[in-house]
Amino acid sequence: MKSRETTMDASALKRPRRWHILVFLLPALAVYTAVMILPLIETLRQSFYNTVDGQYAFVGLSNFKVLFGDPRWAADFWNALRNNFVFFLIHMAVQNPIGIALAAMLSIPKLRFSAFYRTAIFLPTLLSFVIVGFIWKLILSPIWGVAPYLMDLVGMKWLFAPWLGRPDSALIAVSLISVWQYVGIPMMLIYAALLNIPDEVIEAAELDGVTGWSQFWKIKLPLILPAIGIVSILTFVGNFNAFDLIYTVQGALAGPDGSTDILGTLLYRTFFGFQLQLGDRSMGATIAAIMFLIILAGVSLYLFVIQRRMRRYQF
Amino acid sequence: MGSLELKSIRKAYGGHEVLKGIDLEVKDGEFVIFVGPSGCGKSTLLRTIAGLEDATSGSVQIDGEEVGHVAPAKRGIAMVFQSYALYPHLTVKDNMGLGLKQAGAPKAEIEERIAKAAGMLSLEPYLARRPAELSGGQRQRVAIGRAIVREPKLFLFDEPLSNLDAALRVNTRLEIARLHRSLKATMIYVTHDQVEAMTLADKIVVLNAGQIEQVGSPMELYNRPANLFVAGFIGSPQMNFIDGAKLGDGAAKTIGIRPEHIGLSRDGGEWKGKVIHVEHLGADTIVYLETETVGTLTVRLFGEHRYAADDVAYATPVIGSMHRFDTDGRVVNSGP
Amino acid sequence: MSKARTSIVRTGAVHAALIAYTLVALFPVFLTIANSFKSRNAIFREPLAIPTPETFSLIGYETVLKQGDFLGYFQNSLVVTVVSIALVLLFGAMAAFALSEYRFRGNTLMGLYLALGIMIPIRLGTVAILQGMVAANLVNTLTALILVYTAQGLPLAVFILSEFMRTVSDDLKNAGRIDGLSEYAIFFRLVLPLVRPAMATVAVFTMIPIWNDLWFPLILAPAETTKTVTLGSQIFIGQFVTNWNAVLSALSLAIFPVLVLYVIFSRQLIRGITAGAVK
Structure with a gap:
């Protein structure tokens, strides 16, 4: 930094304060900080407070201890957490493979009608959970009988059951409805990644005799791994933040018998109360804090471990 | 009207010094070319004159007036950019007139100046078009026209020909030389092409690693290079x-x-x-x-x-x- | 494409698979809309048939329009969505311009701070957001929703728009400076018109979660006068579970605007997703 101390000319070239930078940044910063960041911090803070003997006071980690271990809370919490993981795993195991398969088919060069398929398959993603939830509730309803009728056409009527109403199948059914709605997102992101692979690479593979399935496994899949990583983390964040679909299909109690209860619905019931249960602000904040930690852990794992290890290719 | 004086201009990014004390005088009406290998600081120097970059220290005077913290638009300069930098959403005419409009010039005068510049550059048929509807050479002429309309004290050119193909480059070179003669304006021109420098300049400034190696007329540099760098840089094929x-x-x-x-x-x-x-x-x-x-x-x-x-x-x-x-x-x- | 690289069998199988999945994706939507125009008996007797002159009925729509204030809900949704998008675009573009154009201390840090909200859902702060809105007397106002959605949309908007703004030529902005444009004029008159395509993409991305959201309307603005379409239809359908005509009609009404917008913007949306999302 030799130049710094060199004789600044008398008319030192001092920049006038660049107020416009502040003006450009201020509105976004103000709204974002006031409505998003500060409430988030405040919520995290409240997870360390509770009402003790009518006094609102700092209680350390005792809210968390109650949530993890107190018989009134722990069963519900662990149940919701476990269901949430099942919910996520079903998405990873069903939604993403279907999305990749659809993207692979759509990216076949010169495939006719591919724009139509793409548009149609993406449509459910835009519908609200409320619409999706109710439509499927109707379709799967034994009263209407659409689902059994359709299954009868392929000779599988005996398999039909009121899946949404049974504790052992309700979570899977709700997860699959969510998969149906969201399959468009992995499809699109992976489709884009596939289109980014230069034709020359594929042509070289053809010349080397790598075609069809082995071309997909050996050439394309390694090249779209970063996109699959992004899809996975988006799915993770979305799933651990889910609420609307289950609330619509199964109600706030996430029945039958809590079998579809996930962290989002648990947070809602805890914070706002439902029927006989009273709302509990501190425990609500505690559950939100747990969700925050889970999502933060997932995002950090992705950003600092998975994304770093993943090889990116410059085309 | 249109002299320039630089006094010990220094520019550093962090600890890296790009300009290491530039002193230079440009007289009214001169055509001065900054030439040097890429990274020598010639573009930074030009942008410092324009006011697009602030020097870390030193002074820039245009017509004897210190312009160190005068906004670019108020320095009485016009600049022609390498990428033309035409406003894509404005017509040729509005591209040329924006600067004057911004300065609050009367409408009639703007019209008149645009007409005059368009005449000089045979741009009349294109005034209503948008940049996307023009060829590369036409865009370059619009960019030059936009500079002329401002009737500046100083014309600044930042590698204006490097995006053109060889034939067009020769034509435009002639056109710029002709403009300089007819406008009698002071022009400062940056290029890495020594042929451009030799053919256009009254005075060449050879820059290397943030310093001036030599200043002189093309023939002075050719016949009496002050040092090895200039000797090797000017002339093609290179000196033995x-x-x-x-x-x-x-x-x-x-x-x-x-x-x-x-x-x-x-x-x-x-x-x-x-x-x-x-x-x-x-x-x-x-x-x-x-x-x-x-x-x-x-x-x-x-x-x-x-x-x-x-x-x-x-x-x-x-x-x-x-x-x-x-x-x-x-x-x-x-x-x- | 040479013949050597394609086979009819393979292409046929691919089309079969894609058609099958397209049916899976569209069938429920089709089923809902088709049955909403049928009489109650026809809905149950032949759920898969399209409405015929004998089975055609608008009774469901009549119930919906009589019972629920759907026009009002629709208006609320429209106000909330449009105002939020406008604010997200304006504030987001301004911040993106500051971050991409100027070098200043803390630039990178500011970018990271704003990007935080892309991954961390705003819902997690609901407890304190509600308290804040109660304190500010904004509960059961559309303003509360607009504030929340603006904050929710900003991070992604800033991220996408600053990527695009970096591609706007520096020469162009400098030409503007030499022509005497202020920094504000450069932003509004040169840069904004050039990033219009990106703005459209951001608008569509911002719109979908706002229009479809159930959580915040349920918590911040459940009053009859501030219900959005999503919340309104959720509650309406809950009340009319047994009136199938009404339920199907309400669903169709809720699908309709999304469908129209999708038909108009699907190109923009798909191009947006396939262009910038994967880097």
């Missing part, structure tokens, strides 16, 4: 450099001879050598000669000559054409 010791010249570390100042003969001469490659250009013949005493020489002969690889030839320097440089690369003036 010979180790002084090989010629028994104790005073000079390096001796330079331009390829066109060496004669070639099959019969006899100063340095014997073998031809390793010949380039026949029609007007010139370039011969690369591996000599026994002074290493590889490039020789430029005028007209056609029937040399071929592996021929034996003798090279002889033209008397008084040698440039002698000391160990620091500076020219030694006690020439023979």
Whole structure:
């Protein structure tokens, strides 16, 4: 930094304060900080407070201890957490493979009608959970009988059951409805990644005799791994933040018998109360804090471990 | 109207110094070209004059007035950019008029100035078009027109020809030279192409690593390069450099001879050598000669000559054409 | 494409698979809309048939329009969505310009701070957001929703728009400076018109979660006068579970605007997803 101390000319070239930078940044910063960041911090803070003997006071980690271990809370919490993981795993195991398969088919060069398929398959993603939830509730309803009728056409009527109403199948059914709605997102992101692979690479593979399935496994899949990583983390964040679909299909109690209860619905019931249960602000904040930690852990794992290890290719 | 004075301009990004104290005077009406290899700081210097960058220290004066913290638009300059930088959503006419409109010039005057500039550059048929509907050469003319309309004290050109193809480049070069004569304006022009510099400039400023190596008219730089860098940078093919010791010249570390100042003969001469490659250009013949005493020489002969690889030839320097440089690369003036 | 690289069998199988999945994706939507125009008996007797003159009925729509204030809900949704998008675009573009154009201390840090909200859902702060809105007397106002959605949309908008703004030529902005444009004029008159395509993409991305959201309307603005379409239809359908005509009609009404917008913007949306999302 030799130049710094060199004789600044008398008319030192001092920049006038660049107020416009502040003006450009201020509105976004103000709204974002006031409505998003500060409430988030405040919520995290409240997870360390509770009402003790009518006094609102700092209680350390005792809210968390109650949530993890107190018989009134722990069963519900662990149940919701476990269901949430099942919910996520079903998405990873069903939604993403279907999305990749659809993207692979759509990216076949010169495939006719591919724009139509793409548009149609993406449509459910835009519908609200409320619409999706109710439509499927109707379709799967034994009263209407659409689902059994359709299954009868392929000779599988005996398999039909009121899946949404049974504790052992309700979570899977709700997860699959969510998969149906969201399959468009992995499809699109992976489709884009596939289109980014230069034709020359594929042509070289053809010349080397790598075609069809082995071309997909050996050439394309390694090249779209970063996109699959992004899809996975988006799915993770979305799933651990889910609420609307289950609330619509199964109600706030996430029945039958809590079998579809996930962290989002648990947070809602805890914070706002439902029927006989009273709302509990501190425990609500505690559950939100747990969700925050889970999502933060997932995002950090992705950003600092998975994304770093993943090889990116410059085309 | 239109002189420029730079006093010890320095510019540093973090700890990295891009300009290391530039002093320069440009007189009214001069056509000055900054030339140098990429990264030498020539564009940064131009942008500092324009006010798009602030110098870390030093002073910039236009017409004797300090403009160090005057906004670009208030410096009385106009700039033509390498990428043309036309406003894509405005017509040619509005592109040319925006600066004046912004300065609050009366409508009639704007119209008149645009018409005049469009006339000079034969842009009249395109005034209503948008940049996307123009060819590269037309866009470049609009960019120049936009500068002319402002009637600036200083025209600044930032490598304006480098996006054009070879034929168009020659045409536009002529056009800029013509404009300079008719406008009698002060122009500062940045390029890395020494041919552009030699053909257009009244005065060339050779920059290297953030410093001025030499300032002079094209012929001064060609005939009397102040140092090795300028000697090697100006002139094509490049000057031959010979180790002084090989010629028994104790005073000079390096001796330079331009390829066109060496004669070639099959019969006899100063340095014997073998031809390793010949380039026949029609007007010139370039011969690369591996000599026994002074290493590889490039020789430029005028007209056609029937040399071929592996021929034996003798090279002889033209008397008084040698440039002698000391160990620091500076020219030694006690020439023979 | 040479014949050597394609086979009819393979292409046929691919089309079969894609058609099958397209049916899976569209069938429920089709089923809902088709049955909403049928009489109650027809809905149950032949759920898969399209409405015929004999089975055609608008009774469901009549119930919906009589019972629920759907026009009002629709208006609320429209106000909330449009105002939020406008604010997200304006504030987001301004911040993106500051981050991409100027070098200043803390630039990178500011970018990271704003990007935080892309991954961390705003819902997690609901407890304190509600308290804040109660304190500010904004509960059961559309303003509360607009504030929340603006904050929610900003991070992604800033991220996408600053990527695009980096591609706007520096020469162009400098030409503007030499022509005497202020920094504000450069932003509004040169840069904004050039990033219009990106703005459209951001608008569509911002719109979908706002229009479809159930959580915040349920918590911040459940009053009859501030219900959005999503919340309104959720509650309406809950009340009319047994009136199938009404339920199907309400669903169709809720699908309709999304469908129209999708038909208009699907190109923009798909191009947006396939262009910038994967880097």
